[in-house]
Amino acid sequence: MSLSPIAEVTGRGVVVAGDDIDTDRIIPARYMRCITFDGLGEYLFRDVRQTPEGKGTNHPIDDPQYKGATILVSGMNFGCGSSREHAPQAIARAGFKAVIAGGFAEIFFGNSTTLGLPCATATRKDLTALMSLIQKNPTTLVKIDVAKLQVTAGPLSFPVSLKASAQQGLLSGRYDAIADLLANLPKVKELADKIPSATTS
Amino acid sequence: MGKTLFQKVWDRHAVGILPDGSTQLFVGTHLIHEVTSPQAFGMLRDLGLKVAFPSRTYATVDHIVPTDQRTEPFSDSLADAMIKELRKNCSDFGVTFFDIPSGKQGIVHIVGPEQGITQPGTTIACGDSHTSTHGAFGAVAFGIGTSQVRDVLATQTMALSPLKVRKIEIRGKLGPGVYAKDVILHIIRTLGVNGGTGYAYEYCGSTIEGLSLEERMTICNMSIEGGARAGYVNPDEKTFEYLRGRPYCPKGKEWDVAVAEWKKVVSDADAVYDDVKIFEASEIRPTVTWGINPGQGIFIDEAIPSPEQLPEADRASAKEALEFMKFKAGEKLAGQKIQVAFFGSCTNARISDFLEASKFLKGRKVAPGIRAIAVPGSQGVSKICAEMGIDKIFREAGFDWREAGCSMCLGMNPDQLVGDEICASSSNRNFKGRQGSPTGRTLLMSPVMVVAAAVTGQVSDARLVFAKS
Numbered sequence: 001m002s003l004s005p006i007a008e009v010t011g012r013g014v015v016v017a018g019d020d021i022d023t024d025r026i027i028p029a030r031y032m033r034c035i036t037f038d039g040l041g042e043y044l045f046r047d048v049r050q051t052p053e054g055k056g057t058n059h060p061i062d063d064p065q066y067k068g069a070t071i072l073v074s075g076m077n078f079g080c081g082s083s084r085e086h087a088p089q090a091i092a093r094a095g096f097k098a099v100i101a102g103g104f105a106e107i108f109f110g111n112s113t114t115l116g117l118p119c120a121t122a123t124r125k126d127l128t129a130l131m132s133l134i135q136k137n138p139t140t141l142v143k144i145d146v147a148k149l150q151v152t153a154g155p156l157s158f159p160v161s162l163k164a165s166a167q168q169g170l171l172s173g174r175y176d177a178i179a180d181l182l183a184n185l186p187k188v189k190e191l192a193d194k195i196p197s198a199t200t201s
Numbered sequence: 202m203g204k205t206l207f208q209k210v211w212d213r214h215a216v217g218i219l220p221d222g223s224t225q226l227f228v229g230t231h232l233i234h235e236v237t238s239p240q241a242f243g244m245l246r247d248l249g250l251k252v253a254f255p256s257r258t259y260a261t262v263d264h265i266v267p268t269d270q271r272t273e274p275f276s277d278s279l280a281d282a283m284i285k286e287l288r289k290n291c292s293d294f295g296v297t298f299f300d301i302p303s304g305k306q307g308i309v310h311i312v313g314p315e316q317g318i319t320q321p322g323t324t325i326a327c328g329d330s331h332t333s334t335h336g337a338f339g340a341v342a343f344g345i346g347t348s349q350v351r352d353v354l355a356t357q358t359m360a361l362s363p364l365k366v367r368k369i370e371i372r373g374k375l376g377p378g379v380y381a382k383d384v385i386l387h388i389i390r391t392l393g394v395n396g397g398t399g400y401a402y403e404y405c406g407s408t409i410e411g412l413s414l415e416e417r418m419t420i421c422n423m424s425i426e427g428g429a430r431a432g433y434v435n436p437d438e439k440t441f442e443y444l445r446g447r448p449y450c451p452k453g454k455e456w457d458v459a460v461a462e463w464k465k466v467v468s469d470a471d472a473v474y475d476d477v478k479i480f481e482a483s484e485i486r487p488t489v490t491w492g493i494n495p496g497q498g499i500f501i502d503e504a505i506p507s508p509e510q511l512p513e514a515d516r517a518s519a520k521e522a523l524e525f526m527k528f529k530a531g532e533k534l535a536g537q538k539i540q541v542a543f544f545g546s547c548t549n550a551r552i553s554d555f556l557e558a559s560k561f562l563k564g565r566k567v568a569p570g571i572r573a574i575a576v577p578g579s580q581g582v583s584k585i586c587a588e589m590g591i592d593k594i595f596r597e598a599g600f601d602w603r604e605a606g607c608s609m610c611l612g613m614n615p616d617q618l619v620g621d622e623i624c625a626s627s628s629n630r631n632f633k634g635r636q637g638s639p640t641g642r643t644l645l646m647s648p649v650m651v652v653a654a655a656v657t658g659q660v661s662d663a664r665l666v667f668a669k670s
Contacts, residue, residue, distance in 0.1 A: 019518050020394055020494050024632040028639070029611040033265060033279035035239035037347075047639035052620075065321055068290040073583045076393040076514070080428065080494075081632060083330040084237065085346035106398055106430050107330060110361075111346035123435075124514075169221040177360035178248075180219050181352055185253065187216055188227065188358055195214065195229050196459070197257050198318040 004172040006116055009098040010143040013153070014060050017047065021074055021106060022081035027090045029082075040086055042094030043142070062093070065138040070097040073131055073142075077129040079108025088132050098144050100151060100160065102127050113166040120144050120151065120160035129156055141148040145171030147171050203469025205366045206435055207401045210341040210466060212326045216358055229323035230340075231258040231353045232309050233296070233402060235265055235287040236613070237328030241350035242290040254357045255295035259318055262287055262300065263308045264613045268576050268603035271301055281616065294354070307579020307605040310334040310547040312352045314418065315581045317447025320459070321379045321436035322466035326353055331629065333424040333545045336433030337417035338440055339466060341401070343431055356443075364431060365399055365475035370406035373482035378664035380557075382627070382647035383417035384408065384480075386488040386498045389421075389427040392399050392478065394496040396431025400475070403468065404434050408482040414443040416555040422548045426495040435467045489534050490645040492522030497631075498645070501662045504531050509520040525633055526642050527621070534644065534660045537625045542573040542655035543602070543636070544648055546628035548609035550578030554627070554648045555586050559594040561652055561667045567599030568658030574616065575600045600655070612637020625654035638653060 003199060020048040022056060028144040031043035060066055072091060075119045078101035091099065100120045103197035112119050122130065131152055133140055144160065151160050162170075204212075216225040238260070252258065263618060265280040273304070275281040291298035299305040299312055306312070310331050313319040321339035325332060330344035352359045352377035353585035371384060389396075402424050409417065417434045424432025434440075441460050444450050451459040486558075497519065499505060507530030508519040523530060523622040528537075544550070544558065555577065567573045575595045577583040583605055586592045592602045609616040617637025618624055624643050625635055644660060653663035 018521065019514075022630075022632045024611070024630065024635050028634050029264075029613045030617075031639060033283060033613060035283060036243060038241055040661060047634045052639050075517075077398075077428070080272055080328065080380070080394060081630060082427075083332075083344035083346055085240075085326060085328075085348060088346075103395060103398070105395070105428065107344055107425075111348065114346065114348040129526055163362070165219075165221040165223040165360075167407070172220065174221055176221075176348065177219060177221070177223070177225075178348075178352055178355065180221075181356040181358050181360065182250075184216055184225055186254070186355060186446070188225075188356055191216055191227050192254060192357060193212075195227060195323075196232055196320075196451075196462075197254075198259075198316075198320060199256070200448050 002077065003116065003173040003176060006170040007147055008143060008145050009071065009118060010137060010141055011039060011097060013071040013073050013142045014066040014069035015073045015131045015134050016052055016060060017075060017131065019075040020077045020080055023087040024081055026079065031088050032084060038088040039087065040090040041095065044090040070095060070160040071142045071193060072096045072099045073134060074099065074101045076102035078104050080105040083107040085111045088115050092117050097179040100130065100144065110131050112168060118144060118146055118162065118170055120162055122151065122158060122160050127172055133187035147163050202473055205403060205435060205468040205472045205474065206339060206466050207341055207364065207366045207403065208320055210324060211363055213601060219360050221458035223362045224275065224357045226324060227358050228326045228353050228371050229257065230318055230325045232313055232325065232327035233258060233260045233350060234309050234329065235262045235283040237347050237351055238290065239286045241354055242294065242348045244351045245354055251356045252294040252354045257357055258296045258354065260287060260291050260296050260298040261309050261312050264607045264611065266606040268608050268612050268616060270664045278433050293308035304580050307581060308547045308550065308607055310422065311551060311582065314338065315579055317450035318446050319606050320444065320450065320654055321440060321463035326359060331422050331423045333432045334418050334422040334547055336421040336431055337414055338435055339436030339463065341433060344425060354505045360638060364401040366403055367400045367476040367478065368405060368474040369478050370404050371404065371480045371613050372406045373408060375408060375482045375485065378487055378649065379485055380647040380649065381412055381419040383485050383488045385420045385423040385489065386495065386645065387485045388480065389423065389496050390498045392427055394426060394494050395428040397424065397427040400429050402429045402432040409434055410437065413553060414439060415547055415551045418551065419548055419588055423495065426629055436463050459591060461610055478557065487647060487662060487664065489650065491526060491528055491534055492519065493525055493631055493633050494518065495629065495631060495645060497522055499534065502534055504533050506530060535662055537623065537660040539625045539659060540572065541618060541624040542571060542651050543624050543626040543628060544611045544651050545575065545576030545608050547578065548577060548629040549627035550582065552582050552585050555591045556589065556650045558590045558648045562598045563594050565598055565656045567655045571658050573600045573655045574603055574609065576603045577605050579605045609636050611635060618649035625651045627651045642644055
């Protein structure tokens with residue numbers, strides 16, 4: 001389970017405007033009828049990208065100007081709602097490498113970090129400037145420096161925040177905790193003996 | 202300096218600190234369902250790992266099960282593949298599965314407490330954000346993602362950073378027709394849908410003490426809608442009474458030992474909180490949502506706010522909500538026609554929900570043209586409702602009485618809204634598209650308010666509809 005450290009993400013951005021974009025919006029529940037995460041990228045923001053009749057809505061994700069964008073930019077409280085990992089899986093499988101938003105719901109943030117999808121929080125003011133820059137000039141390269149917690153894009157440069165453990169995990173390639181958790185199994189077994197479990201006997 | 206229940210339980214379950222600075226936390230009880238677990242088992246197989254403590258994981262099937270007819274194979278082949286996969290995973294890895302034929306199947310957050318698996322002072326995790334429900338018993342319960350489900354299966358632990366604790370004290374007696382659902386909708390409306398980010402909510406005060414365990418579950422259930430990953434109530438005599446004699450609870454002498462331990466986890470009187478908020482029960486009235494997030498709610502006798510009236514940060518979302526819902530600022534929700542009434546979900550599909558609503562529904566009829574469905578939270582709830590004749594009251598009123606599952610709360614099974622139907626719903630989320638139709642409109646409210654809407658065909662103040670004439 002050795003993972004490459006993620007010290008920076010650079011790419012073009014796409015703006016999915018709005019606050020409180022929930023995980024049902026990111027991937028509607030009826031597309032979670034599956035037993036693997038394969039192909040979930042196709043259903044990213046499905047209900048806002050297509051009309052119920054299946055016609056395109058000119059959603060930014062489908063706008064040719066933003067084709068190949070790898071950084072998703074959105075508003076406050078991104079990823080609220082359900083704990084479905086299908087949401088960050090859909091984002092990552094649609095080709096995104098990072099998300100910049102005004103804030104993240106906690107479970108979404110943790111799920112994303114585990115997948116190596118950094119979620120950087122910017123102030124409303126910086127976010128607004130970044131959004132208008134991307135919309136004016138879709139080819140602008142956006143760089144997230146995970147170590148310095150700084151975003152640069154064209155003339156813009158502003159600080160972002162990231163939970164310390166997530167930053168540490170990304171920089172050290174330990175963002176997926178499984179190896180570290182497994183390493184402590186003997187200690188876990190000792191503790192387990194002291195913790196009662198529900199039983200019918 | 203005293204400790205909160207959260208801190209005591211956290212400390213007791215902490216294995217150690219991981220290299221990234223987070224805590225490796227032991228999970229006393231792990232619950233799984235068919236939607237968020239198959240990929241986790243897949244990852245275990247890929248890594249060649251076993252389930253470390255199979256007796257600490259319990260499975261049921263809830264999200265995708267049809268609620269009308271249960272003959273297998275299900276007509277939806279994807280749903281059918283999911284239940285079969287869960288059966289195989291539980292059998293391969295030695296996990297107890299409350300499958301449909303067991304008579305114990307149901308929504309995972311209703312089954313856990315019903316079976317007595319949910320116990321005070323424990324840590325509980327489940328790949329479902331409404332895991333906060335179990336906090337009603339004084340457990341510290343977290344919704345987790347699928348990679349974490351894998352972590353818990355493989356190690357019975359997960360990496361997590363401690364939460365801050367906000368004490369939410371609610372004082373006094375709720376007025377007639379005001380329920381636990383109204384309390385939590387009011388809290389979310391007041392503190393915001395992201396107000397709880399980084400916090401566990403400790404619900405306390407005389408109002409909470411006066412509530413039954415089932416009502417406390419309704420409140421803890423929706424902690425996540427307020428942004429709080431966990432919510433809990435300190436265990437008390439009511440908690441122990443609810444649990445006594447349940448299948449998975451300790452028996453005989455062991456019961457007394459367990460209760461003595463459970464009493465120790467209660468927050469100390471001098472515990473220090475990161476934040477405190479106080480609410481007066483007398484100020485809470487029946488609450489209904491008008492928008493596209495659970496914080497966009499109003500009292501039934503209030504008008505829908507205009508975006509300009511709201512704090513600047515909430516305006517854009519309010520405009521988007523009005524447009525989607527096709528409502529106008531200044532309108533009242535009372536009188537708004539509905540097409541569907543949904544009575545169910547992990548928020549409000551327990552025995553007391555059906556019992557309370559049945560008192561008002563008895564002898565009344567669902568208004569013509571309204572599609573009304575009642576979905577018990579578990580086979581156990583269903584059985585008791587049948588014994589008490591509650592199902593009959595619902596059926597005679599014109600409700601479609603279904604088998605247990607999540608159903609139209611999230612529309613993963615065939616129970617879905619059609620087009621832009623308006624649904625009076627006892628569930629927990631009013632997000633765009635939540636109930637299965639991209640343009641469907643959800644109004645969250647208490648179960649009794651759902652019944653009032655069903656019989657009048659429009660959003661109504663249940664206190665007036667059911668006033669003793």
